[in-house]
Amino acid sequence: MSLATRTYVALLHHPVYNREGKVVTTAVTNLDVHDIARSARTYGLGGYFVVTPVELQRDLVSEIVSHWAGPYGDSNLPRRQALALVRVVPSLEAVIERLAADHGRSPLLVATAARAAEGTVGWEGEDMAGLEQDRPVVLLFGTGWGLADQVFEEAHLRLAPIRGRGEYNHLSVRAAVAIALDRLFGR
């Protein structure tokens, strides 16, 4: 099983920071569902988890996915193919449980952040590729102002921040996911 096929994106709406550094739950953004699903499909990923503890928001995402899975999706097959990757779950724990059930072993959790930190791993993917061939991998992305510290504590690896030129590090999460997947799987 190739690394891409057993790699998943998880977009966390909780626990994440707001601008003041408080742990909050952000609202699901429609375009995050679509854009990240299309990027995940482009790079051949195993799936894309939209993670929110808010039941109404999970229902909303499920409705979007069902909409494109139904007759309407016939009119835009690429959209349907992308959204078929979406799984809607209440927590990171649910992601772990689901992948452990599907793959027979617990996933490797790889956190991402715009902030620099000690002990981050690079973008060549060898830290992930070198692992057992059957272990699923989850790339964790935070909405709002980024993943809360407790997620980094739970994660096995933390990728180095995506840097452009200079100190500015405020990519949208949609852009960050696209760049991350291209760096890991685009060559």
Place this chain on the structure above:
Amino acid sequence: MSLATRTYVALLHHPVYNREGKVVTTAVTNLDVHDIARSARTYGLGGYFVVTPVELQRDLVSEIVSHWAGPYGDSNLPRRQALALVRVVPSLEAVIERLAADHGRSPLLVATAARAAEGTVGWEGEDMAGLEQDRPVVLLFGTGWGLADQVFEEAHLRLAPIRGRGEYNHLSVRAAVAIALDRLFGR
């Protein structure tokens, strides 16, 4: 002047194709303004042109930019810094005129597309970097189902499509811009 500093993104809402292959004008999407501005700022670009012939839509984008340039922007400086790169113009010709006036020479037009074609250039940037040091460069991106043929006829270069794994080539334009800038300027 570095290549990034004299490179600009132009997002064209006309002339582009719709799903049926007809040349149309698409509507400006708020998130295209924000996301692409943030990506352009991250990679140190010279600016970001939002191109639409529809005056009301240009006014809308100008309002968004003014909003963040004003007192409200104090609360989110990274957003203001990104949106300061946005220029709103009616046509590709206006992009060319503006850059010719600013830089003293006409820009190199580099088209992008999801579809493969003959004679495309690669992502190492040498085709652009090898040019005269003062010439501005415009990366042209299409909304809808991509740039119309007349834009490719006018362009000097055409970049190879961004490919992931397999045949799926339906990235969002926001994701495509992010990946393109990272490939050209991210290392």
